[in-house]
Amino acid sequence: MDLRYSSDDLAFRDATRRWFETNVPKVELKTLDERREWHRTLFAAGYVGMGWPPEYGGQAASALRQAIVADEMARVNAPPTINGLGIGIVGPTIIHHGTEAHKHRYLKKILAADELWCQLYSEPNAGSDLASLKTRAEDKGDHFEVNGQKIWTSYGAISDWGLLLARTDTSVAKHRGISCFLINIRQPGVDVRPLKQVTGNQEFCEVFMTGARVEKSDLVGRLGQGWEIAQTTLSYERGGNSLARVTRYTSAFHELVKAARGLRRGGRPLIDDPLVRAKLGRIYAELEVQRYAALRVLSALDKGEGPGAASSITKLSYSEFEKRYFELALEILGPYGQITAGLPEQLNTRVSASSGHGETWAYAYLWSRAGTIYSGSSEIQKNVIGERVLGLPKEARADRVK
Amino acid sequence: MDFAFNDDQQLLKNAARSFLDEQCTSAVVRGLWDDPRGESEAMWKDMAQLGWLGLSLPEAYGGSGLGMVETAILLEEMGRAAYPGPYLPTVLAAHAIAAAGTKEQKARWLPGIATGGARATSAFVDSDLSWDPATTATRAEKAGTGWRLSGAKQFVAWAHVADVVLVPARAPEGLTLFLVEPASAGLALKPVTAIDLGTRWAAIALDNVSVGPDAVLGAPGSGERLVTELLRRGSVAASAEMLGAARRCLDMSVGYAKVREQFGQPIGSFQAIRHKCAEMLLEVENSHAAVYYAAWALDAAAPDAALAASVAKSYVSEAARRVCGEALQVHGGIGFTWEYDLHLYQKRAKALEPMYGDADWHRELILRHVTD
Numbered sequence: 001m002d003l004r005y006s007s008d009d010l011a012f013r014d015a016t017r018r019w020f021e022t023n024v025p026k027v028e029l030k031t032l033d034e035r036r037e038w039h040r041t042l043f044a045a046g047y048v049g050m051g052w053p054p055e056y057g058g059q060a061a062s063a064l065r066q067a068i069v070a071d072e073m074a075r076v077n078a079p080p081t082i083n084g085l086g087i088g089i090v091g092p093t094i095i096h097h098g099t100e101a102h103k104h105r106y107l108k109k110i111l112a113a114d115e116l117w118c119q120l121y122s123e124p125n126a127g128s129d130l131a132s133l134k135t136r137a138e139d140k141g142d143h144f145e146v147n148g149q150k151i152w153t154s155y156g157a158i159s160d161w162g163l164l165l166a167r168t169d170t171s172v173a174k175h176r177g178i179s180c181f182l183i184n185i186r187q188p189g190v191d192v193r194p195l196k197q198v199t200g201n202q203e204f205c206e207v208f209m210t211g212a213r214v215e216k217s218d219l220v221g222r223l224g225q226g227w228e229i230a231q232t233t234l235s236y237e238r239g240g241n242s243l244a245r246v247t248r249y250t251s252a253f254h255e256l257v258k259a260a261r262g263l264r265r266g267g268r269p270l271i272d273d274p275l276v277r278a279k280l281g282r283i284y285a286e287l288e289v290q291r292y293a294a295l296r297v298l299s300a301l302d303k304g305e306g307p308g309a310a311s312s313i314t315k316l317s318y319s320e321f322e323k324r325y326f327e328l329a330l331e332i333l334g335p336y337g338q339i340t341a342g343l344p345e346q347l348n349t350r351v352s353a354s355s356g357h358g359e360t361w362a363y364a365y366l367w368s369r370a371g372t373i374y375s376g377s378s379e380i381q382k383n384v385i386g387e388r389v390l391g392l393p394k395e396a397r398a399d400r401v402k
Numbered sequence: 403m404d405f406a407f408n409d410d411q412q413l414l415k416n417a418a419r420s421f422l423d424e425q426c427t428s429a430v431v432r433g434l435w436d437d438p439r440g441e442s443e444a445m446w447k448d449m450a451q452l453g454w455l456g457l458s459l460p461e462a463y464g465g466s467g468l469g470m471v472e473t474a475i476l477l478e479e480m481g482r483a484a485y486p487g488p489y490l491p492t493v494l495a496a497h498a499i500a501a502a503g504t505k506e507q508k509a510r511w512l513p514g515i516a517t518g519g520a521r522a523t524s525a526f527v528d529s530d531l532s533w534d535p536a537t538t539a540t541r542a543e544k545a546g547t548g549w550r551l552s553g554a555k556q557f558v559a560w561a562h563v564a565d566v567v568l569v570p571a572r573a574p575e576g577l578t579l580f581l582v583e584p585a586s587a588g589l590a591l592k593p594v595t596a597i598d599l600g601t602r603w604a605a606i607a608l609d610n611v612s613v614g615p616d617a618v619l620g621a622p623g624s625g626e627r628l629v630t631e632l633l634r635r636g637s638v639a640a641s642a643e644m645l646g647a648a649r650r651c652l653d654m655s656v657g658y659a660k661v662r663e664q665f666g667q668p669i670g671s672f673q674a675i676r677h678k679c680a681e682m683l684l685e686v687e688n689s690h691a692a693v694y695y696a697a698w699a700l701d702a703a704a705p706d707a708a709l710a711a712s713v714a715k716s717y718v719s720e721a722a723r724r725v726c727g728e729a730l731q732v733h734g735g736i737g738f739t740w741e742y743d744l745h746l747y748q749k750r751a752k753a754l755e756p757m758y759g760d761a762d763w764h765r766e767l768i769l770r771h772v773t774d
Binding site: 001002003004005006009064253257271277278280281282284285286288289292293295296298299300302303313316317379381382383385386387389390391392393394395396 | 403404405406407408411471656659660667668670671672673675676677679680681683684687688690691692694695698699702704709710712713716717762764765766767768769772773
């Protein structure tokens, strides 16, 4: 056991820190073009797709190096890359399961953010039970025709392409009749409608596909392999960002302490109230535990040990913690915590929540409800942990085909 | 950066597991409940033979010079076995003697401890329940070349078998740590019985107990720093033992949920049980990260070592209590019986929960670390 960074990694961290301190945008990026520009600056500096193999434009960087970059970005509250799902999920899926033609056609444009990507997985009636999805892809000889509806599509409104799960065989068990496709969503048969969330923002979309076209060559893997491919893509999502997430939580914590010094109750600053101190201490302890756990996962990833089903523990842990964190924060701040506009000057800080955007406490509080639902709800994570980590017997299920 | 145990550490863990599985069965633990000493002399000697008692002591005094990570590995296994005996208080006090003692003090105590001939403990808490060394009320007055100690100490772990007790007392120079032998005139020891029969506490009354000038550990007035360091180490040590107890309860619950059938199926197939087990695993794994991060930070003298010790103690104190409690719930009625072993581990975790500062106190310390 040795938690020190090597001197090489320390030098890399210092160089990364200097780069971000110099280059982080000084003003908030508002337009898509400004964000694309920033993405390309990051790409040119070697900070995008670092973990990809060199032959596809990456550097095969270690998990630790990737985590260092994410962490340094969080430290200066740098805006995220614009093509997160493309870089984090679609690219690796194409690298693992795609053809040479796929790799040639798509990967470079993902890295350079020439084409932005979303994931077309969930449906109105296929949430936790994703494998029951009903969107059909029918073989029309020279192409597939897609009909159906997707929902909770992050970044759908700005995306050009989607990684699609659709049913190609209704005669077999539901997990085996699903295939994975690459679909151009800028076509007449695809209608993308933003969905307003409880936060008031519109990050998610509904996507309606009516007679939409997918080229034959854009099938990923074999027909019927879609479910298996989706299982591997879900595991790409976790691990590398965990340190950065803690760094953002920690910045927010220091803002909370600042607020607790400024606000008064019963004639004294909140920071002197033992009840408030107990809550702050509880948050910080849990925050540090998240950091230690992130280091543990990172050290395993760095040795090439994929976390597998244990990544469900990470996801369950941070998402449930985030809810507790912002609940306590809003208990401490009282009604001030709910203000979205018109905050007193000393409280008007940009809280960096897990969304990666600097926002108000109110926004961070509302957004914290998303984490225990997206990419497998807490209940699904607990099922995975129970079955695949602890080896508990599967439950009796009406839809399970023997 | 590597969070995993190295080969030597893994070997130590495996050796501890097999020794305790064989020598410290629940039958052995139960057999010691009615024993006035409450521990096994033979097991203590075996532990000395295995090098466990001198694990973190300097080689010059019969030790192996290893660190807190290795100590935590052993303590986790001891928690897993609900080992009854003065291992934790002894190695903790020995570490303080090694760190702050004179050559004579070290020669007097350390070789004996390393070879299993002596046991030690520390008396942190006065009648005031605070773990803040600043609240120590026990007094030390100069008497000739030596000192006279008066006061009352509570919850001194394994004091009835200790050969030496570290006693913080308030001297004119400030808080000072004294090495006191329980046989000293004026010292009265009163054992109490608590829910964990494998943990023994005693109250110690000091009525003008005379000690020589050589009883001072470190310089007069250096006690606050020494006690703070001791409590820090004790916090991580206790957290490691609670972690072991919690993991044992989790393992027993998972094992039971696989075989116990109700409604025609193993209860582990029901989400009500499976989700509980998943939550328990989450807290156990987070506790593992907290314990070993803190242990490593102490060994590496990392700038956040003090913070990490408080994080571990505050987190694991509550996590272990919850995990052990949920284990009882998974088991149902059988888990509530005296015959079933679950309560051994549940009570061990509970006994350690308030020791070296409870979760509330450590959260306050954490806040001082981050905001002062």
